[in-house]
Amino acid sequence: MVVHEVVRLQGEEELVRPVPALLLSGLAAGIAISASLLAELYLRMRLPDTRWAELVFLAGYPVGYIIVIMGRLQLFTESTVTAVLPLAARPTWAKAGQLLRLWGCVLFANLVGVVIVAWLMAHEVVITREQHVAAVDILSKLTLQEGTKTLTLGIPAGFLMAAIAWILPSAKGSEFWVITLLTYVIALGGFSHVVTGSSQVAFLWLSGHMPLGEALTDFVLPALAGNIIGGAGLFGLLAHGQMRSDAAGVDEG
Template identity: 70%
Template structure:
């Protein structure tokens, strides 16, 4: 028999034990408040705020995020320049990979892969033509801003304006060892990255002071797994393109476009739909 909302509240088996004091009961209730439905609503409201922002604000925030995301590439480069060429070296210089994400996510800048879950939940809740149009507008503004930001910094790096000649050579050596995958392989590698980024947006409302470690750990996994993130990966391929190592067509067709599609599939097609479906299932089970 399906439970009603009042039956769930009155069920003694779902209430804190009587031997807990008032402070412990409050702690239990605080932890129980972080249910899937509460998290879903927090993330949905974040998405509503993003969808309501003016286009110019989205583009500027996305550009700032793109500029900041190139710090992931630069920090990897700086760490790599002090390490020997050994099998364990990536475990160390990949520690620089989360830096850009930490700045962007904690700074509440617009990063495309975060919006694959936050901005999608309002649409999944109310799939109207207006909401779909708002989602497309947000995605376009944010991805354009992100790519403009990474291109600006990559150009400064390729021109040896913000890095030295030696650092540029190290970057070319480091990135030159990363062969461009066929587009379909890039797409499949981008799906887990999109899923992980959506998971970050989903977990953060419940992190309660552990936001740094959530972002750091999960983005470090992206680096270790060799997964394809459209923004950070574009900073790498754009640097190679502007340095003359690959063509513009290769950078877009072999990486940027398939990575974009894979991130959308992983973040929206998998995580957002599953998270929303879980919430709907929980709700229907109580009515």
Template identity: 50%
Template sequence: MADDLEVRKGDIDLSDDERAAVSESASTNAKVLHEVVRSRGDEELSRPAFSLIWSALAAGVAISASLLGQSLLESMLPDAPWRPLIASLGYSLGFVIVILGRLQLFTESTLSAVLPVATHPSWGNLGRLLRLWGLVLAFNLIGTLLIAFAIEAVLIGSSEQRAAMLDVSRKLLEHDWLATMKLGIPAGFLIAAVPWLLPAARGQSFWVVLTLTYFIALGGFAHVVAGSGEAWLLAAAGEISFSFAMLNLIVPALFGNIIGGTGLFALLAHAQVRQEL
């Protein structure tokens, strides 16, 4: 067997650089990706609360650019069947800022922060996960709430842009609680795929983020943090109550994102390499 292996190696005439390229490509397998994402998740779980709070708050503020980008494109395009194909690109704006800027977004942590717990399950690790989730989600939502108040007071943008953002936000009201949760599942799955794909993106991170988030918008899927900005804006404008925004729009999207991100993507990503760890 060893001789056969040597023969096979000898049959392939590669330079040192070519062999290095083969080795580099071969290293990006599922087990390696799992370890890269798991180690990053472990770093997130170990971050000080102060760091998590400010990073999550910044992410909540920055993700509001998605509502601005989508509403600007929709307001400038004619009312045609193809309009969503273009306007949905604007939705990716906030995600590009947040993800490439390495800010703390709740839905990314439904994969990255879960893998350390799945790999080494313990009450201590579960407590670290719940601490991370609680802080990040809370301050993501506070960030989007602050921007919603600023938009309503026309401290950001113009009155026309405020009206355009409200038009986009009203689409949330087309779905009941259960439908919103179901729409949250694919959004959670797609966003959880981002930290899994980025280590293998090899300089194409922008396109990974753009593609995945574009299809969240195109499918009308529910993302808890980006959608919270729309829900808060409707509440700030007096069209719904803040309790309705939280209980009927944000909470079902949250459950759907957790199901899609943790229940589907994270557990499936972990299961495929569990026996190799």
């Protein structure tokens, strides 16, 4: 119940943040989360093409999340649980409107941020020609799932990201390891995170190796739906339901 209240209060603060603050924080998060793609790329280029190499280069995946979450920037999937708890606790149309405003601003700013970095990568501003060729070779080998499969793979990603937001208030001093472990699991499982995955498909699109329509319909939109279901639907509402059951038991006692 204490953790629920801490997370709910964080959500209340997020719901009333002004739009410019949400957009700027979300933009910074979108730019910073692209560090995950760059870290993976740098590690992949230095490893042999073997099965065990994946365990090593996927260690670069948590880098962007560490910057974003420990830097208190606005990341869409982390907002799915914190912002939905105030609505679940006291449902009103006003709070529903605030939630949609928050999600819309943060997601838009996150995606703009990853597209900016993807454009800089595609035009070899922040990477070398050799790194650009390697990135195209590596990312073009990734199989883009059909929309329904991307959606189902987005559900566990949303759940794990919501778990991070839920665990951090009681993980003082261990935040780094919580973020690293759970995001590493997302990478290992090949789960679909709408913001981080969009950095990959945006790079392929801007490099001329993927149509925009395919990127949107087969990844961005289904991953978004899956993340919302896993974060707000499964984790957020289940955690809130547990709290209400505990509270009812206390009242009866």
